[in-house]
Structures are given as C-alpha cells and as structure tokens.
Amino acid sequence: MIDYSADLYDPIYAELGVPATMTAGATVANLIVLDKTRRKTVASGASRVQPHSNGAEVSSVGPGVNVRVYELAALGITAANWDGALLTFNGRSWIVRKGDVLGSPNGEDFGEVWLLLKEAAVG
Amino acid sequence: MVDVREDILARLLEVVAAIPNIRSAYRNNTEIAENQLPAVIVFDGDEETSDTQNRPSNSPIIVQMTPEIIIAEQSDEVGSDLTTLRRELIKLVLFDTELNNLIAQSSPRGNGAIRYLGCQTDLGWMRSLHGALRAQFMFKYTLRPEQL
Numbered sequence: 081m082i083d084y085s086a087d088l089y090d091p092i093y094a095e096l097g098v099p100a101t102m103t104a105g106a107t108v109a110n111l112i113v114l115d116k117t118r119r120k121t122v123a124s125g126a127s128r129v130q131p132h133s134n135g136a137e138v139s140s141v142g143p144g145v146n147v148r149v150y151e152l153a154a155l156g157i158t159a160a161n162w163d164g165a166l167l168t169f170n171g172r173s174w175i176v177r178k179g180d181v182l183g184s185p186n187g188e189d190f191g192e193v194w195l196l197l198k199e200a201a202v203g
Numbered sequence: 204m205v206d207v208r209e210d211i212l213a214r215l216l217e218v219v220a221a222i223p224n225i226r227s228a229y230r231n232n233t234e235i236a237e238n239q240l241p242a243v244i245v246f247d248g249d250e251e252t253s254d255t256q257n258r259p260s261n262s263p264i265i266v267q268m269t270p271e272i273i274i275a276e277q278s279d280e281v282g283s284d285l286t287t288l289r290r291e292l293i294k295l296v297l298f299d300t301e302l303n304n305l306i307a308q309s310s311p312r313g314n315g316a317i318r319y320l321g322c323q324t325d326l327g328w329m330r331s332l333h334g335a336l337r338a339q340f341m342f343k344y345t346l347r348p349e350q351l
Contacts, residue, residue, distance in 0.1 A: 120329050122327040122329060122335075123325070124235070124273060124325055124333070124335030125271075125273035125275070125335040135233070135273055136233050136234065136235050136242075136273055136275060136335070137235070138236075138237065138275050138277075138329075138333060138335070139237065140236075140237035140277065140333065141237075141329065141330055142328065143330060177328070198279070198328070198330070198331050198332070199330050199331045
C-alpha cells in the first residue's frame with residue numbers, strides 16, 4: 081500500500097506549502113497550508129422572467145487552503161473546532177467558514193481538508 | 204425623432220446610478236469585478252404589444268417594455284444590504300419625475316404606466332458573501348411609428 085502521506089502530501093507541502101497560523105478558540109497553531117485562493121465567478125441575477133438573459137458575471141476570488149488532516153489533528157484541531165478559526169497566511173487573515181474533507185486512499189484521517197475562507201475584516 | 208424606449212432606458216440608468224452607496228452603474232454590462240461593487244446594471248428590456256386590431260400599420264400601439272435591473276453586492280450582511288438597495292431602487296424609479304413624464308407624454312390619454320413587477324435573488328460565496336438582486340419593471344407607453 082502506498083503511503084500517500086509520506087510519498088505524496090508531505091513532499092508537496094514541503095515544496096509548495098506556506099507557513100500559517102491558526103487560532104481556533106484557545107488553540108494557536110503554526111502549520112503549513114497550500115494556498116488555493118483562486119479567481120471565482122458567480123452568475124448574478126440570471127433571469128427567470130426573460131430566459132435568454134443570463135445576467136451579469138461577477139468576479140472575485142474564492143479564498144481557501146488545503147491542510148493535511150493529520151497535521152491539524154496533531155495540533156489539536158479537528159472538524160469540531162476549525163469552523164470560525166482565524167487563519168493567517170501569505171500576509172492576509174481569514175475566517176474559516178467551513179472545511180470539506182477531501183479524503184485519501186489511506187483514509188480521511190490521512191488526507192487533506194479544504195478550508196473555505198471568508199474575509200476576516202468583515203466578520 | 205422621438206424614441207420613448209431609448210429615452211426611458213437612458214433615464215433609467217441615470218436614476219439607478221443615484222441609488223445611495225452604489226459604486227458603479229452600467230447598462231448591459233455582463234462582467235463585473237468585485238472592486239466595482241456594489242454595482243447596478245440596467246438590462247434593456249423585452250418589448251411586447253397586444254395590438255391585434257386591423258388598423259393601418261403605422262398606427263400608434265401600446266407597448267409594454269420590461270427592463271431588468273441587477274444590483275450586485277458583496278458583504279457579510281448582503282441580505283440586508285440588498286433589501287436597502289431594493290427599497291431605494293423602487294422608490295427612485297416609481298417616483299422619478301422624468302420617467303413619469305416620458306410615459307405621460309407618450310400616452311396623453313392616461314393609458315401609460317410604470318409598475319414594479321418583482322425581484323429575485325441569487326447568493327454565493329466569494330471573498331465574502333455575494334448577493335445579487337434582479338428587479339423587473341414594466342413601462343407601458345405608446346409607440347408612435349411616425350415619430351421614430
């Protein structure tokens with residue numbers, strides 16, 4: 081059985097990961113994240129009255145990071161307390177609004193979680 | 204030349220641009236960036252007529268135009284923000300003197316009208332919560348082919 085943690089995730093995080101600080105309740109943890117913040121668009125106001133009208137496409141970014149679940153667990157952070165955590169990396173601070181567990185052939189505890197973020201400045 | 208449709212749409216853009224706290228106003232712009240929010244966009248409306256009588260082809264006819272207006276905003280309180288912007292939008296459009304004069308002048312017999320038809324909302328996450336509100340208005344006026 082391939083060890084995805086040792087053979088895949090750890091080398092990727094060592095090469096592409098950036099340092100981050102997560103504050104979840106009383107826990108303050110230093111960890112490595114993959115910055116997955118990318119351009120995101122939302123179709124706004126697609127018409128239900130005039131079906132040929134698709135409305136406007138609004139572009140922004142969808143902020144997010146991937147984190148190794150086993151790294152978080154070692155720091156005392158789980159699905160029970162990452163919602164609402166403050167995450168600082170690459171010079172910006174964000175609030176975790178939810179985490180999608182991405183799984184792994186070795187089991188979800190040895191995979192990644194995709195933390196979806198929102199701007200900390202607006203709450 | 205009198206083109207009531209164009210006059211209404213041009214004025215509509217001026218009216219919605221005056222909504223308090225709107226950063227940018229456009230007509231038929233389908234691509235908006237977050238730094239332009241809150242934004243309002245006027246989309247040219249469909250037109251319909253119901254005139255089926257046997258009359259000369261150049262006779263005046265009653266037209267109903269239904270332009271749509273999108274308000275897009277991004278904030279954690281986007282629901283309340285959109286509600287506030289909608290309130291201002293409806294007030295400004297329905298009470299605008301110039302829009303009402305355009306309708307009245309095109310339909311001196313009093314069969315013109317401006318109506319708010321309703322709205323729909325769309326929500327989604329980006330940097331923060333994104334929301335859009337699409338509102339429909341109906342402008343009923345008289346199209347006079349000889350004036351075009």
